[in-house]
Amino acid sequence: MALFEEFNMAIAVLESGFIENIVSEVMVTPGIIAALKSSDGIKRSLKKEMNLWKSQTKQKLLKNPIDTHLNEEMTYYHEVKSYNQAFFLKNIEQIVAQINVNSPFYSQAVGLVDNQKQKYNPLFKHYFCDQWYQALFTHLQKEQIKKLDKDKLLQNLYQRIDTMTQLNEIDGVIDEKKSLRLWDMAKAKLTKTDTRNLKKIVKFLNKNNELQKIAEKLGRMANEIETQTVSNVKIEKIEKVDTKSTQASGDIIGIHESDDLERLLPAEAMFLVYPELETIFYKHLADKRLATYQLQDTQQTNQKTITFEQRSKQAEEDKGPFIIAIDASGSMMGLPEQYAKSFAYGLMQIALAEDRECYIIIFSTQQITYQLTKKNGLSEVLNFLSYSFNGGTDLTSVLTQSIDLMSTEKYINSDLIVISDFIAPAQAEALVDKIDAIKKCKNRFHALNLSKHGNPDLLAIFDYYWEYFPTRLSKLKGFFIDENSNL
Incomplete structure (x- = not known):
């Protein structure tokens, strides 16, 4: 019964509105008001964040609502409350003596007992217990408020707003759908170097808008699956x-x-x-x-x-992730590296807008994976953009890893995009057979060839490929080739 009383108090404290009061105080701070007015995307993201914070905070406080000392006093309070009137009045001095001197109610309890007139009032026991409960309630509420750390919450919000503002300046005005996902990613703090690198990538992508067109085409392909099954x-x-x-x-x-x-x-x-x-x-x-x-x-x-x-059946399927496999061999250093990174960044923007995941696999003699669209994904983006290409080429390993991923339920209807110069031997027949089999699960294999010396037999395993030669800065040779067609 005492445990039930403690839980009831914890619930009552949470429902008293102090969490909502903190949210109201946060939302009217000058920095937050300015952010709400600056962008609809930031405004919606902020409101969503605060609703999530309220929900998570209540769950967190309910898990460990009462500390040990307060818990013991609540048990004693419940015991005293169960005493009958005669026993309570007869033993009131001893009851007060057993209350911890550090209790938020102790000094008030002593004062109530010292008041002789009040002590013999027929309603004294009820009044005494009610004041005791209120003291415990107020103390618990203050302790819960301390745990919330409003300053830390504001610091987190300001940091995200600052990052979102910088991203708006870099990428242009970000639409509402992308803003909600970028908000989750915006825990990473952008340094001046990060901002400079992102601006450089966006400028490079805008200058080579043919790459952006390819990225947009890839984004539409999941909607263009031909299916006769009704x-x-x-x-x-x-x-x-x-x-x-x-x-x-x-x-x-x-x-x-x-x-x-x-x-x-x-x-x-x-x-x-x-x-x-x-x-x-x-x-x-x-x-x-x-x-x-x-x-x-x-x-x-x-x-x-x-x-x-x-x-x-097509209408019932969600778009799967983008898996971007980027060749980081030594032959990709220089302009090909910039093209690969810019193209990947463009695909990430499309993934955000379409609520898709976006994974990067950098492959040479080893493989490094980045998940660009996860929470805290902005730090992954920055790490990826700062990676230097240098090493050999092991296309077989990355294709094998991609096939394993596409065999899982999470990767149904996904797009693999291999970005390379494709200066490598053709793949073994057994691997090609596995690729053909996984394509039947509505997974698509694409390639962006960045060299005129790419192996045609190697490119033939892809459903679609495009050629973009860094030595021809203003010319795009686009191929939209069915896997069964001759090159």
């Missing part, structure tokens, strides 16, 4: 149906015979007035032949109906 999907619906009921109260529609005494006609009751006719009344009652009003009411009941609709 299936009948069973749909269950709950509908409200009007039904007529003669059991419910409603309009009188006539008179009939029954044993319903509540709807008895006054004339039938006359049999009970005369003792000699009383037997007839009970006989009619037993035979359900009493004249009674017949009522009818229209009621609404839930009724399940089953229908079938034709639906394309």
Whole structure:
């Protein structure tokens, strides 16, 4: 019972509104007000963040709402509250003596006992316990407020706002959908070097807008899956149906015979007035032949109906992640490296807008993976952009790893984009067979070739590929080649 009382107090403290008060105080600080006015995306992100903070804070405080000392005092408070009036008044000095001197109620309790007039009031026990509870309640509320650390919350919000503002300046005005995801990624603090590198990448991508067009084409491909499969999907619906009921109260529609005494006609009751006719009344009652009003009411009941609709399987599938495999060999140093990083950054922007994940696998003689769109993903983006290309080429390993990923449920309907100069031998037939098999799960294999010396036999394993030669700065040779076509 004491535990229940403690839990009730913890709930009451949380419902007292102090968390909402802190949120209100935060939202009216000058920096937050300025951020709310600066961008609709930041405004919505801030409101979402504060709602999430409120929910998480309440859950956190409920897990460990009361410390050990307060917990012990709550147990003692509950014990004292259960005492009867006579025992309480007789032992009040001893009761107060057992309250911890560090209790938020101790000094008040001593003062109440010293007040002789109040001590013998019939309502003294009730008043004493009520003041004790209020002291514990106020103390717990203050302790919970200390745990919230409003300054830390504000610091986190200001840092994110600052990062979002810088990203808005770098990428232009960010739309609302992208803002919500970038807000989660914006825990990383941008240094001057980070800002300079991002601006350089965006400027480079804008200058080579053909790469941006390829990225946009890749973003649309998940919607362009050709499927002839149309299936009948069973749909269950709950509908409200009007039904007529003669059991419910409603309009009188006539008179009939029954044993319903509540709807008895006054004339039938006359049999009970005369003792000699009383037997007839009970006989009619037993035979359900009493004249009674017949009522009818229209009621609404839930009724399940089953229908079938034709639906394309394509419409039921979500777009899977982008897997961007980037060749980091020595031959990719220089302009090819800049093209690869810019193209990957462009795809990340599309992934954010389409609510898709975006993974980078940098491969040479080893593999390094970055998840650009996860929470705290901005730090992953910065690490990726600062990576220096140098090493050999091991395309087989990265293709094998990608096949393993695409074999999992998370990667259904995903796009693999390999960015390389493709100066490498053709892949083994066994690996090519695995690639063909995984394509049937609506996974797509793309390539961006950055060298005119790329191996045509190697490029033939991809569904689609584009060639963008760094030595031809203003010319794009685009190929949209079916996997069964001849190059």
